[in-house]
Amino acid sequence: MTRDAVKNRLHRLIGHDSLHFWDIEDHIDLLAALPEETREEVFRQIMAIWPVSYALCFAFLNQLAKGLNCLQIDQLAAWVNATLDVYENSGLQAASRFLAEVENNFACKLRGTPGLTLEEARGRLQPYLTGLAGYEIAISTGVAAYTDTTTIFLAPEISTFDAKEQNFLLYKLTTTIQWAFIANGLFRLSIPSDGPLLAPLPSKSKPGRAVENLRLLDFCALFPQPKLARDVLLLAETVRATAFLHRELPGLMRDFAPLCEQLNQLRPALSSLSGPDQFVEQLKQWVISGTRNGNWSRKEVDPGIFDLCHPASLTDPAASVRNSAAFTIAIYGELGRSHLDYRGTPPIPYAGVLKPRQAEQAGKKRREESKKLFIQALAAYLPESKSEVQKTLIPPAAQPPARQGEQEQTAVIPPGRKKESTDSPPPPDLLSPQTFITLDDEELQLPESLQPLLREIANDLGHIPPEYISSASQRAGHGRIKGSAGPSDEAETPTGTSAICYDEWDFRRSGFRKNWCTLLEKELQPATGTFIADTMHKYRGQLRRLRRQFEMMRSQQCFVKRQRDGDDIDLDAVIETHADLAAGLPVSERLYIRLLRDRRNINTIFLVDMSSSTEGWVLTAIKESLVLLCESLSMLGDQYAIYGFSGMKRSRSELYHIKHLDEPYNDTVRNRITAINPMDYTRMGPPIRHASNLLANRDATTKLLITLSDGKPEDYDDYKGDYAIEDTRHALIEAKNRGIHPFCITIDRHAHDYIAHMYGEVNYIVIDKVEKLPGRIPQIYRNLTA
Amino acid sequence: MTKTSEKIAEHRITEEPFYLPQCNELQIAEAAYRNGLPILLKGPTGCGKTRFMHYLAWNLARPLVTISCHDDLSTSDLVGRYLIKNGEAIWTDGPLTAAVRAGAICYLDEIVEARKDTTVVIHPLADDRRELPIEKTGELLTAPPEFMLAISYNPGYQSVLKDLKQSTRQRFVAMEFTYPPPDLEAKIIGKEAGIDQPTAHSLVKLAKMTRSLKDAGLQEGASTRLLIHAGKLIASGIQPRVACRATITETLTDDHELLAAIDEMASSIL
Ligand SMILES: Nc1ncnc2c1ncn2[C@@H]1O[C@H](COP(=O)(O)OP(=O)(O)O)[C@@H](O)[C@H]1O
């Protein structure tokens, strides 16, 4: 490719205006010199980074030569995805550094090692982890393995072993151990500051201010060399977690056992180390050996060290993180005598490193969120439960807890267990208990939908704080949070003659504002570009699968019996008629079988949020979803329409035509999808009402209205807060009352409180990861109509 | 009519079925029975609804007529039709009619699989009229007090095409079935498949993991039934991981990443 061609291509990909800010001359030379296939792959990666960050894209171009030097072409995408992960978690600087360190982060092709990238492993690991934990813990790229309790960070590539399967096994064990750290309460460490546990510590290192209970972060800060303390504590916890895995997941440990030996061969030689480094390294090797069979024997380590460690205190099923803390204090006391500084050797790969500060921050954030979510969800459940409780089955085994004469209204107990105190968190249980609450002397079983949240909270705090439940029961009475104002009555005359007026629901007066909004149907100017082709390429594997799945849904030819006319005689009917005749009954005329080719009679309208808040990844994902959806649906022949919506104020609610119900999916439609761009605000009522009207006039047997949006409805005027939520909710109920099945898909990192209320009557789903959206939408459609 | 009652007699359950109650479902169902109320069993597939019906029928000492619903099921298939025998037209009761006459328990399994125009015939039976009009013969059957109607339904399918109509569901006493609690489920599997408790517990653990994937890609997690299948293969000497792959993993999904993830769960546990 000539330099000019490359330049033109970049201009088209990125746009003139943005491009001339950057000095890209050098990169153009590089790109021009690349083989065709590689260059196309690079362009694709540029398109992935550019919408996220211009600066990062530039950093990528800067490191490109180095990257290409070291990576196979099919590793480029993994490199970029890992970079984007780092960018999301730790910002531009970290991501640029990550790009620059490509040689360390990926096994060089020159070395020819059969590494496994996280990208390759993720599809298998993520659902595995979700199943293991019972709720979602994210997986992301980090330099060494660690967890902040919300996310597990893993190396972008593992090439420790010779076979991919073995490298995967290391990923798997790492993930499992990090989960076990969370589940076994490492991050719930809590020690009374004046308790006997801390007594061995020199008094000057004890906290000056009065801290009642030391948490993990405080504990590590007690030591003059916090890194040493963290490393030792993590080693102790690794022993404890490994023993736990030997009990709970013996298969995994059996599979991993042969690899322990190899891991130890990769450790630094003890003779090359001295002082605390040598000591801790010896511990590490001993921990790895014991991982093999869950038995940390005396043979493998200095007897002196062994006596200090006393591993039985850690491997006991009843051991808690406090035992590990005691272990840390003992070892540290021993090492503290040395005057050499601790620098540390590389972590045990599966144990990784301990980052208490990150965990503290992530934990705080999550606790706030899950508290809010839990109270909201429980409140929504409670008012009904009073009447439903008789119908729900209550295991006789789960007796209400002995009431301790306390005024406390509520308590959560797993059946068969006494109420636990915070000091000794319950041991994690893979067969987690169903949880019951007692409220006003009645025992309620919590709905299954609350279980993941419960598990998450219990993991965090070891129990469900009673105030969560009392807040929920207080809130249960008043379903809605009062407060925000509705739109003011400022007079705005709708403009545009082809406009359609719709009423809007005002919850404060429980009535409609008549003809309040004006909806304008607009055309999107079709745009050409590589978007469609790129999407089809990016998802080619998934598309193949989707097409096949949708093809299978195409209703096979099927016979309907007892028709007035048809392709063949219905023998059953004839015999029956014959019998009826003999019995002197009037005979039926329905004696034929008809071959029906298509019994699916479904009309669907997709409403797509095109408000400005979707700008960037969300809108890209929405557009990609539409491509996958249309491609899949073209296998089916169900009729569907797609409209985008946005607008500003009640006088200009806009509906963008992408595909009408009777329109075929063709290049014009594809180009309209390409043309989808972020516009203004999100007023959901008018487009929902309009789409309901369109559907109501069709005579399909099944009518679906699927909305795709990101978060709260909101307009420039006073269409926000409760008012907007209530109007949206009402518009959906109106649709439902007209025989339409609404289904709402929200792209949001969190299922916020309002969503359950807004969509209350309707089916909905919250998708927390944008990148999952494109694959999910066709699946959702498939499930809805299967 | 003796023909009918003979046929129904075959549906009598003579041996106590193995059933471990999850909660107070038996008491509720018996109370419904005494009050002439029909019951609706809600719950995912393979969690013990059918087995419970057997147990209930045995307890009440009534015959149990089970009809598995499908979308080709016609009203005549339920109520009955004239057949020609020796040149003569003879009315033959369908299973529903037979059950009403004999005062049996009639269980319509997976009711939503039947077409809506078929399910309406049970409406008059399901409310306080307790009647079954037989159009062809002009007969209006009134159900004896011993007769009970039961239907089952899996609310887990999100499909809008398979939703139970309000007008149907509001006639029933509803009981929700879920997978049994872990210890109970392990006992059930141990007994049904003939495996030891540690293995049964491992299977329950695996099931629980797959059930956590319900909204993360799986339509449903592994049911008790699947665990029993896995257990039976294990009891016949199939290697546990292989047994799980065949009976659990492959039946739950076709998605290769999920398949791989469930395999990883199985190999971690077993
Ligand atoms: N509570 C229980 N007691 C005994 N066996 C049970 C119980 N629950 C489930 N099972 C076993 O699970 C299998 C599947 O249950 P089944 O009743 O067929 O499920 P469903 O009708 O809900 O689809 C049964 O064959 C039985 O072996």
Ligand SMILES: [Mg+2]
């Ligand atoms: Mg069944």
